[in-house]
Amino acid sequence: TRTLDLAVIPGDGIGPEVIAEALTVLRAAVGDSVEVHETRYPLGAGHYLATGEILDDATLDALRQHDAILLGAVGGDPRDPKLAGGIIERGLLLKLRFAFDHHVNLRPTRLYPGVTSPLSSPGDIDFVVVREGTEGPYVGNGGAIRVGTPHEVANETSVNTAYGVERVVRFAFAEAEKRRRRVTLVHKTNVLVHAGSLWQRTVDRVAAENPDVTVDYLHVDATMIFLVTDPARFDVIVTDNLFGDIVTDLAGAVGGGIGIAASGNLDPSGAHPSMFEPVHGSAPDIAGQQKADPTAAILSAALLLRQSGLDEAAARIERAVEHDLAGRGNAARTTGEIGASIAEFVASST
Numbered sequence: 001t002r003t004l005d006l007a008v009i010p011g012d013g014i015g016p017e018v019i020a021e022a023l024t025v026l027r028a029a030v031g032d033s034v035e036v037h038e039t040r041y042p043l044g045a046g047h048y049l050a051t052g053e054i055l056d057d058a059t060l061d062a063l064r065q066h067d068a069i070l071l072g073a074v075g076g077d078p079r080d081p082k083l084a085g086g087i088i089e090r091g092l093l094l095k096l097r098f099a100f101d102h103h104v105n106l107r108p109t110r111l112y113p114g115v116t117s118p119l120s121s122p123g124d125i126d127f128v129v130v131r132e133g134t135e136g137p138y139v140g141n142g143g144a145i146r147v148g149t150p151h152e153v154a155n156e157t158s159v160n161t162a163y164g165v166e167r168v169v170r171f172a173f174a175e176a177e178k179r180r181r182r183v184t185l186v187h188k189t190n191v192l193v194h195a196g197s198l199w200q201r202t203v204d205r206v207a208a209e210n211p212d213v214t215v216d217y218l219h220v221d222a223t224m225i226f227l228v229t230d231p232a233r234f235d236v237i238v239t240d241n242l243f244g245d246i247v248t249d250l251a252g253a254v255g256g257g258i259g260i261a262a263s264g265n266l267d268p269s270g271a272h273p274s275m276f277e278p279v280h281g282s283a284p285d286i287a288g289q290q291k292a293d294p295t296a297a298i299l300s301a302a303l304l305l306r307q308s309g310l311d312e313a314a315a316r317i318e319r320a321v322e323h324d325l326a327g328r329g330n331a332a333r334t335t336g337e338i339g340a341s342i343a344e345f346v347a348s349s350t
């Protein structure tokens, strides 16, 4: 039998709650056809406060050996001075994305039947954001001088390389070929002219090789308008790391809520393990109360299976989620109840 060797980082807050459900559903989806190995890594804000460790080299090397990583969410109370400056987010989450060359951050949005969008006439929402994952201002190539004085200067530099932009743009076009063949570049080329020009020229060049794909450009501010007034126009959005971060929270909201928004941090070359996680964070406001919706984590597990070549198991999860969402109504259910009902449907369809 085939094996799937998973690294699991439950993380902080609602992370462990949603990951427990995602793993139950994943196991139900693969059944006996795949031997699933789980290795748990107790990383996150809680672990750091208890041990002083964020992510050491030995742990990074151990993570590298797995087929894929499933992560809940990391990060603690933003007001905790011991966690200031995004020490966990940068030292753990971003470090993993950079170390494992996760240059594609794939974030699909679909308004499932029966799900209420906050939009009054949402239309047929089904698009995917291909967010660059290893460049932009996330590189940390900034600095400040005269800190704390009236003459302080604080710079954050967005790094955009021809190599980095081209590979993510190519991925977006390949994705479009499998979908409705429409790529929208989202940027701010009217102000960020150097990076904007590189992105636009790269898209133009790749577009010329893919004449069957319709290409569009939108400034990021106008994108906010269309995501609310006409989200059905989008098929594949390709954008940089920071714009992609912002666009995908709005995408999650219009698609029925951050509780169902999934994501994959991919190294499509397969040289490093890809990492799958909900778009949402550790939600300290509802942690420990079984109030979190595990659907985003469950759909992230489906993305993991698809990336691992287990398409049928992935599709079983997606059908089960679709079934569950369609019948949800207003009944309040716990994290565990939602997970169990999706797992049950998955098991009955294998």
Ligand code: NAD
Pocket (backbone or CB within 6 Å): 014, 018, 072, 073, 074, 075, 076, 077, 078, 089, 093, 258, 259, 260, 277, 278, 279, 280, 281, 282, 283, 284, 285, 286, 291, 292, 293, 294, 296
């Ligand atoms: P958040 O996504 O954790 O929460 C925003 C709001 O959405 C909260 O009201 C929360 O209750 C709600 N929410 C989130 N997930 C939900 C779910 N599954 N079901 C129901 N409601 C849900 O964002 P935040 O408050 O800005 O961040 C909290 C912490 O998480 C911070 O430390 C942040 O840095 C971190 N964070 C981590 C990741 C990650 O690990 N991938 C992603 C985003 C934020």
Ligand code: IPM
Pocket (backbone or CB within 6 Å): 089, 090, 093, 094, 245, 279
């Ligand atoms: C996300 C998160 C992260 C990001 C943070 C926690 C570093 O918001 O995964 O969307 O900005 O990428």
Ligand code: MN
Pocket (backbone or CB within 6 Å): 245, 246, 249, 279
């Ligand atoms: Mn984000």
